[in-house]
Amino acid sequence: MPDIPEDSALLRMEVAGICGTDVKLYKTPPSSTPVIMGHENIGTIARAGREFTRRKGFKEGDLVFVEHYVMCGKCEWCHLGEYRHCENTDWRHNPDAIRYGYTSAEKAPHLWGGFAQYVYLPWNAVVHRVPKGVTPELAGLVTPMANGVEWSLFDGGVGYDSSVLIQGPGQQGLSQTVICKQAGASLIIVTGTSRDRARMQVAKDLGADHVIDVQKEDPLARINEITGGKGVDVVLDCTAGAGATPVLLGVDALKRKG
Template sequence: MSQKVFAAVQSGEKQTKVKTFDLPKVADDAGLLRVEVSGVCGSDWPDYKKYIGDRILGHEVVGYIEKIGRFAEQRWGLKKGDRVALEEYLPCGHCNRCRSGEFRLCAATDKWNGGIRFGFTTISEAPSLWGGYSQYLYLHPNSVFHKVPEHIPANQAALALPLGNGIEWAVNEGGAGPGKTVLIQGPGQQGLSCVLAAKQAGADCIIISGLSADEERFKLAKKFGADFTIDVQKEDIFKRVKEITGGEMADLIIDVASGGPATVTAAIDLVKIRGTIILAGKKHQEIPEFYSDKLISKYITMKGVRGHSYQAVERAIQLIASGKYPLNEMCTHHFGLNEVDKALKTVGGEGEDGAIHVTVNPWN
C-alpha cells in the first residue's frame, strides 16, 4: 500500500478541507520535499477568496529533500537530506527571460496566463502536491532552490521569499543606499522587509507610514532600522515628510500598502524631483484622479514590480543567517495543518489579531 500524504486543500471560496493523497513516484528528473514549514504570503489571501478548482496553497516553503532522481541530483546540485527554501516559480529554463536571469517573468510560470507554479496550481494537474500546506510537495524538474543553514529556525527560514522581495524592490529596483531617503508605505511583512533591505543597504533615512492599528508594527520597524514612523490617521504625511527631509522629500518611495489607490497618488506628491516610486502592493481597482502630468513635471520614475530575483533570495538567507536583526519578532503566528483556514483568515484580517508573518507546520 502506498504511503498517504495529508494536505490542506482549498475546496471553495475561503474554504479548506484536509485530504489525503498518495505519495507520488519520483522520476529521474524530479524529487520530493518533506515540508518543514510554509509561510502564508499576503497574496494567498486574495487567492483564497476566489475558487478556480481544488488546490493546495502555500509557496513560502522550507523543507528537506526526501527523494531525488539521479538526473535531478546532478541538475540541482542537491542530495537527499539537504535543507532548502523553494521558490514558487517553475520556469521553462530556455526562454530569453530565463536565460537572462529573470525567470520569475517566464511565461511557463505565469499563473495569470495558464502557467504552473507552487502554491497555485490545482490538484487536477498530476501529481497534485503543488503547495506548501502539505506534508510533502512534488519537486518539478524545473524547481528553483536555495540551501538553508541548519541553525536558522524554521519560521525565520520561511521569511526567505518575503525578505527577498524587500531586497529586490528596495535595493535592486529602487536603488536604496547611502545618501538616500526611503519612504515605505505599509508596515506589513513586505514593508518591514523593505525596511531591513534599505537599512542593510545603508540608506541615510528610512521612513515608514501606516495606520493607527499598526502601532506594534511601527515598534518593530524601529528595531529593524526605521528612523521615523508616520501614522497617517493622526499626522499629515506630506507635512511630516517635508519636515523630516527639510523640504527635499523622499528619493525613493515603495508602496506595499494593501488598501486603496490613495497611496499611489500620494506618492507622486511625496517623492522629490527625479525620484523613484516602486509600486508593489496591488490595489485590485483602477486609480481615479491619476494626474500623469506630475510624473512629467517632476521627472519621476514609476515602476511596477513583483517577485524576487535569485540573488535577492540568496542575500535574504544570508541576512537571516547572520542573526543581526530580531526576525523572530516578525514571526507572530503559527498554525497546524488543520488550522490552515484560520491561518489564511488571520493574514486576511478575519482571524487572530496582530499578524505579521504567519506560518503553517503540516506535521502539527
C-alpha cells in the same frame, strides 16, 4: 510517499509562509478545481532521484527553499534569467503552467503546494540551499525579504545615505525597512494607520527613524518637516487597498530626481 522519476525529488515541508495572495485566493478562488496552496516553501529533500542530485547538486536531507516559479528553461524569458515571466509558470493564462500554490492538484503528480506534508520537485524546480545555522522558521521569511532586496535595492536604487519613505508597515514594508537599513539608508520613514500601532513599533525596532500615523498627522507636512522641505530619494508603496492616495503622496514626498 509517491514514486518519483530519476530527475525529480520530493520535499518534506518544514515551513510554508502565508502570503497576502493566499488570503485573497482562499476567499475568492479563481477556479473551481482543487488547489494545494502555499508558495513560500522551506523543506528538507526527502527523496531525490539520482539524476536530480547529479544535475542540481541536492541530496536527501538538504534543507532548501523552493521558488514558486517552475520555468521551462527554453524560452526568451528563461534565457534572460527572468523566468518569473515564463509562460510555463503563468497559471492564469496557461492551463499547463506550474506554479507552487496555484497549479491545480488535478495535475499529476498533484503535490504542487506547500500547505501539505510533501511537495513534488520536477527537474526544472528552482531550488536554493538554506545556509547552515539558519532555521526553517527564519528561512521562511525569504520571499518578503527578497522583495525587499528587489524593490528597494534593485528597482529603487537605495544605498548608502539614501532617504526612504516606506508606506505600509505590513510584512513587505517591514522587510523593506530591514533591507534599507542594511543597505545604509540614513533616513527611513514608515507610514501606517492607527490600526498599525504595533507594527509601527516593530518598524522602529527594525531601524525606522520616524513613523507617521497618516490618520492622526498630515504625512506630507511631517515628511517636509523631517527632510527640511527637501523630500526623500526613494518612496516604496507597500500599502494594500489604499487606492491612489499612497501613489500621490509618494510623488509629492519625492525629492527632485527622486
